[in-house]
Amino acid sequence: MCEFTNHCADDPCQNNRPCSNTNDNSGFVCNCGRDFVGDACENANFCVNFPCKNGATCSNTASNDGFECTCDEDSGFTGPTCEDPITPPACDSDPCQNGAQCSDENDGFVCQCTNGWIGTTCQTQDFCRDNPCQNGRPCENNEDNDGFLCYCGDEYLGDTCDVINFCAGDPCDNQRPCSNNVDDLDFVCDCGDEYLGVVCDIRNFCQNNPCQNSRPCSNNNDNTGFVCDCGDEFTTDTCEFTNYCNGDPCENNQPCINNDENTGFVCNCEDEFIGDMCEFTNFCLSDPCRNGRSCENNPANTNFRCDCGEEYLGFRCQWTNFCFDDPCENGKPCSNNDDNSDFVCDCGDDFIGKTCGFPVSTTDFCMDTPCQNGRPCSNNEDDDDFVCDCGDEYIGDRCEFTNFCLDNPCENQRTCLNNDDNTGSECDCGDEFVGGNCEFTNFCINDPCENDRPCSNNGDNSGFVCDCGDEFLGDACEVTNHCRSSPCKNEGLCSNSNDDTDFVCSCRDTGYTGPMCEEIDLSTESPINCEGPSPCQNGAICVFDVCVCQTGYNGRFCENVVTEAPVEGCGGPLPCKNGARCLSNVCVCQAGFTGTLCENNIDDCASEPCPSLTSNCVDLVDGFACSCKNGYTGELCDQADNGINDTQSQSNLLIDPWWIALICLIAVMVLTVIGLSICTCRTVKAAKTKSDISP
Incomplete structure (x- = not known):
């Protein structure tokens, strides 16, 4: 009769759950089953799988995003799902041993162990208490807790890490094991059979025992193979064959080898001996048989025997058999x-x-x-x-x-003939060779000497020599000698100019100047004092503070002997230094220089001319200067200078006017004395000088 309202008409139940009216038909009821909860079955049932244990009540959380358990107070369990037994405080059971203090912590306990004990309940003795591990290495008890264990790392060894591990850097090659040696002072590599050497870096070529007959094996010197020590009994590389030469069967110290089949020996008699054991002298060693005839020992091996055939005769076949063709x-x-x-x-x-x-x-x-x-x-x-x-x-x-050409005395395949009176031989050397036997190359064949000068081979016949006479210079006489007329005066030395177009005079220490040393040189200062003992050497005369040298000497004190060593190369680029000239293979130095090549500046300060207390000596070219210290002046800094108070050293390089006047006076007097000397010795000295400089 449709007298009740259907409260399910609008499908109020969610998640497809069935709906029905309540018993009094005043509303609806949803059948949520096990999977959902809520008036309209709108929430998932998080308790569907009974997550709560031990009789606990399960319900969704207030936000319906999970479950929560309500434990039974009498169950003796707790926890999110009521499955954790409720235990009394951990320290109530006095778990800590050996006098350790216990404290409850995080549902458990923590024991504060006394010194010398370790473990959760301080039940284990601490064997690392006394720090037995050396070199700062960590320590812990061993597995049985009856001792300690040191962690030595790679650097150390030993129970207490007290030994350096010499194997730390893996010194052994080829992945071979390494260990310390017996006294722990170095490493030892276990090379096994495959390798050799301190670090097993060398392949052991003896690994497979290549040497036979139990002979010892070793690597060769460059470790590229093996070497067998065969001793005297065996031979070949691997000692596989008996050495039949053991016992030296070959006589006369001749070498012995096994034969090709290694069934016996063979003696290498070379040329001196013959016979299976080199027991006989080879009398044919010196090829005694002439004319290419064969030689053999006689049957008794006491001498040689030549097979002369029909063409030759004699014991040595030394004679032609002129009857061979039945003439x-x-x-x-x-x-x-x-x-x-x-x-x-x-x-x-x-x-x-x-x-x-x-x-x-x-x-x-x-x-x-x-x-x-x-x-x-x-x-x-x-x-x-x-x-x-x-x-x-x-x-x-x-x-x-007599045929004097019988022994072919002419060399270089030149023709030989008897001379006109048949008392000796003559060689026709042609243009290419010279010498009695044409034994030397003729280096003059191409006329190397210029200006029509004669040419000849040098002393060792290794080249040519030109005779340049007085007119020319150079290896090939290619340069005109401009000094031929002796243009330099007053003992000046003459040489060609650098371009060989004219002459140049070197006046040196002659006291003269000018292009031809024709003028008196008044600029030369003299440190010589003739008032005391004469400073002049080698028999020179001291006149007006000038040393007049004997012939053959020069220098300010006539201390130098004129013996300049020859200098090679005047014919080419001049080798002489510092403006010197090269004359007749001698370097003629400018004033102030010395040496074979005039390469050395003469140290004019060597004689200490400047007082060391008042000055410093400055070496100049062909002279010196005294650099005065504060408070001194004068050429030798030997005068007090009261007008100078500054700290700058004064260089006294200028000559006072009175000094010039004195030099002029001395020059006049010196020229007078020299003029007298020239009258007696000029002729001899000039003659010697001219001979010295002749090219």
Whole structure:
């Protein structure tokens, strides 16, 4: 009869859950099943799988995003799902041992162990208490807790890490194991059988025992293979064959080797000996058989024996068998002559001629023995005269002259002839060679000397030498000698200019100047004092503070002997230094320089001319200057200077006017004395100077 309202008409139940009216039809009821909860089944049932344990009540949380358990107070459990037993405070059971203090912490306890104990309940003795591990290495108890264990890392070894680990850097090559040596002072590599060497870096080529017959094996010197020590009993690289040379069967110290089959020995007798054991002297060693004939020992091995065949004769086959081709006619017997230089036919009484080719009625032109020096004679082919067989030793129609060209004295394949009187040989050297035997190359063949100067080979025949005379200079006389007329005066030395177009005079210490040393040099200052003992040397005379040198000496005190060493190369670029000239292979130095090449500046301060207390000496070229200290002046800084108070050192390099006047006076006096000396010695000195500088 449709008297009740259907409260489910609007499907109020969610999640497809069924709906029905309440019993009093005043509303609806949703059947949520196990999976959902809520009046309209709008929330998932998080308790569907009974997550709460031990009789606990499960319900959704207020936000319906999970579940929550309400534990039964009498169950003895707690926790989110009531599955954790409720335990009394952990320290109530006094779990900590050996006097350790206990404290409850995080549903458990923590024991504060006394010194010497470790473990959760301080039940284990701490064997690391006394820090037994050395070198700062960490320590802990071993697994059985009956001792300690040190962690030594890579650097140390030993129970307490007290030993340096020399294997720390993996020194052993080829992944071989490493250990410390017995006294722990270094490492030892276990190379096994495969490797050798301190660090197993060398392959062991003996690993597979290549040496046979139990012979020892070792690597070779460069470790690229093995070497077997075969001793005396075995041979070859691997000692596989018996050494049949053991016992030295070869005589006369000759070497022995196994034969090819290694079944016996073979002696290498070389050239000196023969026989299976080199027991016999080889008498054929010196090739005693001449003319290429074969040699062998005689049957008794006491001497040699030559096989001369039919072509040669003699013990050494040294003579040609001139009868080899049967030269004697008419059946006459043939033999070599006495000196074995030709054949002789025994013609008997019925034939004549060299080959017995003519009846006895034919004239014998050799009847009077016309051939000299024992040479054989025969009629000529026309039987109208004689012919002498001179051999190699003689020449001439009658072999009357010795052949001086027999031993081929001419070298370089030049032609040899007897000289005109047949007393010796002459070599035709042509243009290419010189010497009695044409033994030297003719270096003058291309006329290397210029200006028509003569050329000859030098002393060792290794090149040419030009005779330049007085007119020319240079290796090939290519330069005109401009000093030929001796243009330099007053003992000045002359040399060609650098471009060889003119002469240059070096006046040196002559006291003169000018292009030809023709003018007196008044600029030369002299430190010489003739008032006291004479400072001049080598017999020089001191006059007006000037040393007048004897011939052969120079220098301010005549202390230098004029013996300059020759300098090679005046014909080419000048080797002399510091403006010096090269003359006749001698460097002529400018004033103030010395040495073979004039390379050294003369130290004019060496004699300490400046007082050291008042000045410093400055070396100049061909002179010096005194640099005065504060309070001193003068050329030698030997005068007090009361007007100078500054601290700057004064250099006294200028000459006072009175000094110039004094020099002029001295120069006049010196010239007077020199003029007197020149009268007596100028001629001799000039002659010597001229000879010294002649190119």
